[in-house]
Amino acid sequence: MGQNEPVPFLLLIEDDDAIRTALELSLSRQGHRVATAATGEDGLKLLREQRPDLIVLDVMLPGIDGFEVCRRIRRTDQLPIILLTARSDDIDVVVGLESGADDYVVKPVQGRVLDARIRAVLRRGEREASDSAVFGSLVIDRAAMTVTKNGEDLQLTPTELRLLLELSRRPGQALSRQQLLRLVWEHDYLGDSRLVDACVQRLRAKVEEVPSSPTLIRTVRGVGYRLDSPQ
């Protein structure tokens, strides 16, 4: 870890003491600063007091569950969120992604895998180019890492922004879900294509005039997605 690289500050919301302690230990060793909360309510309170870079959120929580916490955060904040889910409940993943999570890991999770996911999510917010692109009423400013529609700033999560940037880098060219998983989520193989679909849905809701009949982010059947300039 370089000297000038800031230490990522994580908020871990997990109700089970053993898991919370173990993950805190593991993540701290990986070089993160970790704050922990045992319930969703505590987590939301902590979120207002401190400003974490990322939230690791367990789905099964007493009181308000992980999905609800996720939705409440998304109402005001575009903070990256990684869900801790149980893979046996396939529906959890879908609900979690719909409620605005950026990625998910399946329990029992290895600390190294979680760390890799966290770093991948955090990298999405990093700027790399300094130009801008225009797609109809949509202006993507790669220098400022902002997106405006009809002159108004759009609130995008780092994942949504990265997805839009990757698509806008190859306008008119279809990218497969697996390609996007590599580019945006940095999953080296075997990615869950539902991550892409859920993120595209959220992105469309923000950038399209009519999200149900998209003119910018088009679905290419049997391939994936493509960013077009509206005719």
Place this chain on the structure above:
Amino acid sequence: MTKQFPGGLFAGRRWTSLRLRLLVVFALVALTAAVSASGIAYWLNREAVLTRTQDAALGDFRQEMQNRAAALPADPTPEELQRTAELMAGSSPGYSVLLVDELKDGRKVFGAAGPDSFGLADVPKSLQNAVNDRQKTTAANDAEYHMYWQRTKPRGNPYLVGGTRIVGGGPTGYMYKSLAQERDDLNALGWSLTIATGLALLGSALLAQAAARTVLKPVQRLGDAARRLGEGELDHRLEVSGTDELADLSHTFNKTAEALEKKVADMSAREESSRRFVADMSHELRTPLTALTAVAEVLEEEVDDLDPMIAPAVALVVSETRRLNDLVENLMEVTRFDAGTARLVLDDVDVADQVTACIDARAWLDAVELDAERGIVVRLDPRRLDVILANLIGNALKHGGSPVRVSVRVEGEWLLIAVKDNGPGIPEEVLPHVFDRFYKASASRPKSDGSGLGLSIAMENAHIHGGDITAANGSEGGALFTLRLPVDVGKVIAGEA
């Protein structure tokens, strides 16, 4: 005969069907009865009609012969003979008469009259001989000549021919009576009887049909119910009506079905609860395991700095935690398949890329030879394909040893991935069980992945795609596992629904 079988149920039935047998038996009974009754009636009638006609004609003829022919002088002239014949035929105009007299010089004189002109040639020789045969008079036989008759059929028409000779010298007389009228009457009778027989047959067929229906309908319903029971409709019951044997049978059927339903319900409840237990248990195991896994990793990183006495213990804890992890993961996967909650997450993937990624991620690149062209894009669940490949290749590496050869090809609508190893192959008696859960081939043969579930899970993952895996031994030794998946799972599943 109507053989309109209801629905398609009887279409293509064998010739030995119950309905047909009933029909044949009824028809045979009806035919025998009708034919014998008609035959007897016809025969009696025929005899009565013919005898009456015959007796009347012959009696009349005899009377005429005595009255007129006997009155002729010896050696009558042809004219006299002719006039007598005319008188005889005229008195009762139903038959023709031929009178023949042999003169002393041997010439024959004829006299013929009547509606059917006929000559001596028309009279059968045997009859002429019998008529002219002079018999000795005895106590039993009072006359030298008798009257003889015969029925002939010259030119297709039936005739009665009778003949006699005047006792004590005189002409021989023949009578010739047409039986056309009687024949016509008898033919009409015959026709009526045939029609009656036909009607009886038709009636019997209808009766057979009705009988068959009353018997076969309940049988058919019973068969139908049995079939539905076999198809798993355990709550299907028969309506019991009446008190006959078929009603008894229906009642028994219902009782059997009820018992079966109860038993199946019991069994599935028990199975369900044990399944839920396994599912709950693996869920519960996962929470402590998550904590253990995270901590074990921390310990693993420190293992080099630890006391050499402690380090092996820590290494053991780490490796066993990982194994326990795999086991719980596999158990949960199995319970998901058993509960039917496993879902496919489909995507279009390049198979060669997927296989490479799978091998790469597990550091098997040196041990696996891959024979796959890039660009084979298939629609499937990439995570499940990875599970299958990891289990098949891992199994091959463990038992067969490297190099393991993986080849990918597409045949029609199917993607075929063959995994072949260089080991001793699978013993024949083990082959059918390689996909069984926790199956141990022998004490000497270690289990595939430590959990004993790997190949079973691979198979379940293939099944959920609508495909399968076959295990065999290659021709030049080594085990050969072939995974077969549809090229487009989405299409296969839509087609099945």
